[in-house]
Amino acid sequence: MSSTIFDFVGGTSGEWEVLKMTTLKGDSLSEITHIDKISSSLVRGNEGIWTLKGIISNLRYTEKAEKEKLIAIQEDLGRPSASRAAFIPLRKSDEWWNLAQDERRKIMEESSKHTQTGLKYLPAIARKLFHSRDIGEAFDFLTWFEYAPSDEEAFEELLYALRKTEEWTYVDREVDMRLLKG
């Protein structure tokens, strides 16, 4: 098993209970009641109703000053107090992927302030990004957030801010699952 490759297995049992599942854009996913997030490999198959595979990679847009701030205040996943999670797989349009690196960076940061917005909610909202596009998965990214029940409103605020940005106009598939640790 790898420490960078994870399977998110949706089914009828698992560590995280699904409280709500909403399709915001594009095709939905089959209904499930639980999700397991498990260390996996490229070849491993799984048995749930569906499995989404993602890989932890290096930061592809973050600049030095931002990276230092992130590292200084962000928290790891798995805090005992963080009994709530959100699992939000995303796909961006071909138009996005045809942009050059500086154009994507400009939209993410200068216009959409992606990192700055995320920083405001640290350390309360722990986040992890898993990459799926290059391995031929249905989504480009699997985003995972963990927080205490008392930070749920802050999390809603963070999502609201991100979804109204220019960057989000390039999102063409998005399914939002809210989870409770079992």
Place this chain on the structure above:
Amino acid sequence: MSSTIFDFVGGTSGEWEVLKMTTLKGDSLSEITHIDKISSSLVRGNEGIWTLKGIISNLRYTEKAEKEKLIAIQEDLGRPSASRAAFIPLRKSDEWWNLAQDERRKIMEESSKHTQTGLKYLPAIARKLFHSRDIGEAFDFLTWFEYAPSDEEAFEELLYALRKTEEWTYVDREVDMRLLKG
């Protein structure tokens, strides 16, 4: 089979005959006489002496003006005149991967002029980059070049220019294989 995932299978038969194999940095690869470059998948195994897997992805550093120049003049792989190839797997150090995006970009372009140097040798030298790091392979990148025998000297010049850059000080494993189309 995928159009973005490729296996480079080193063995005793295959489309490309190995003329020379040189280890420049780090561990060598087992000796082989031929390489096959085949459309593959994440789960496919292969039978050569060794197999290196790589994925075609989006350009991660190239800015708009550079990308437009590249697209305007670069040629695809597989030209009938391009009977020579070079297959050069590379790994970069942890120090490189711990840098932020803007620091890596600065070293690649402002200091090392990676794209500008490559552009000088287009369309003669066709190039393709395959990513391996995120899928847990031994190398970070598999680079593949194709050219006509008459452009061999130009190719040596390109490699010489790249290898003396600041960027190359971060390369900690490099094996250079020169190939002849069978």
